[in-house]
Amino acid sequence: MNPAIGYTALIAVSLATTAIGFYGLRISRTTSDFYVASRTVKPWWNASAIGGEYLSAASFLGIAGLIVISGVDALWFPIGYTAGYLMLLFFVAAPLRRSGAYTIPDFAEARLESPVARRVTSVLVVAVGWFYIVPQLHGAALTIRTTTGLPSWVGAAAVAVVVCLTVVTGGMRxxxxxxAFQYWLKLTALAVPAIFMLLLLAGTPDSAAQLATTPPAGGILPPAAPVTGASVYGTLSLMVALLFGTLGLPHVLVRFYTNPDGAAARRTTLIVLGLLSVFYLFPTMYGVLGRAFLPGRDSGGFPDATVLLLPGALVGGPLGDVLSALVVSGAFAAFLSTTSGLVVSLAGVISQDVLGGSVRGFRVAAVVAAVVPLGIALVTDSLALAGSVGLVFAFTASTICPLLLLGIWWRGLTDAGAVAGMLTGGLLCGAAILFGSQLGPEAPWRGVLVQPAAWTVPAAFLVAVLVSRATRHRRSPSVSRFMAKLHVPERPLAVDEPRPQGG
Structure with missing residues (x-):
């Protein structure tokens, strides 16, 4: 790939992101603006922003790479990513918005009236956020190395710097x-080259025949491997991780605090489902085309680079360069948008719990939230992007998800039960992933350890319930009032009645 393509795309996206961020600075004046955009974000804007931050490196690059490697088995990832929002719609979106909290730890303390539960939740939220940022920085490193030939650290550092500038200057607003801008850029960056590639294939009989027949390794999307107990378990565990993990992602949940009310939160979630469904058509298409047309079907040793390399390989010439530049810009937008959402959510938690909750504390916390995962990314190697993000979903499903579901829907949850459940899930999941990664591919029980959600999530829920029942005396005395606040719909505002602006 011509290095000028990578430089042009990188500079263009960085300048556009920074310019929009400085525009937000002009209207970000209050503490509430920095933390929750004064709770005035309309559903379409919020849905676009959620799509922008949720569609990360794993979605933009990783899904196509997994399809190149695994065929139909990889299709569970986009299905799970999208279906997780149904869980959000049914169980979390509106009650969480009605809670009035700024952050997940705020919710934990308000629901359980326990500073200890708040501190444990804060640590877990920060850990989840940092683990999620690292794959984004790895994706940026891969993109910069593939498109420009520059050292990998340049891509990771560029994302961290641009994100710090935009978050520090304007906060959540x-x-x-x-x-929101970056979602539509990512969708355009995948859709336009895909349309050109399909038109080219339709007009080239030999290429169309290659797509329709059997390539060297046995089919574009060959049947999955023979069904075994291990494969059934792996699929089940992956779906548990993706469905329940979505409920605990801090950068997604914090966006529901920006809606005016619970009804707007539900509408936002419905729109997000539509936006995600449209988007995931295109990474799947790139994976199919990559299996058929990229030499060796391994994208030069990096399956995650399939999306970056495919337009140039299929189209070629000046048009191929333009389409490649568009794809690179979309990839970089994916890293920026997800990382910025995570940094905003982590800055809110760190500043509230450590730095007093001021605007200055938010800005200092934002720098810390970006610099720490940058250091981790610079000294670690990337796993397959979708796979590494899937592990974060498993950890989140085993920790934050039980707190939210039980805290919202079961008045019997106590602070001791919530803490015990979160710690149990976190320790079991973390230990399983750590030990499983040390085992060889043929080692017994490796599959159970590297995909632990199927048993760590039930274990976390079970421990939380059992400990809560054993500590009924610790139940919050105001739980009935708080549960009513979560589940009683808000009074509709009159047409000329101003909406609340603060927290």
């Missing part, structure tokens, strides 16, 4: 504009 600024990032809302940035992420």
């Amino acid at each position: 600024s990032i809302t504009f940035v992420q």
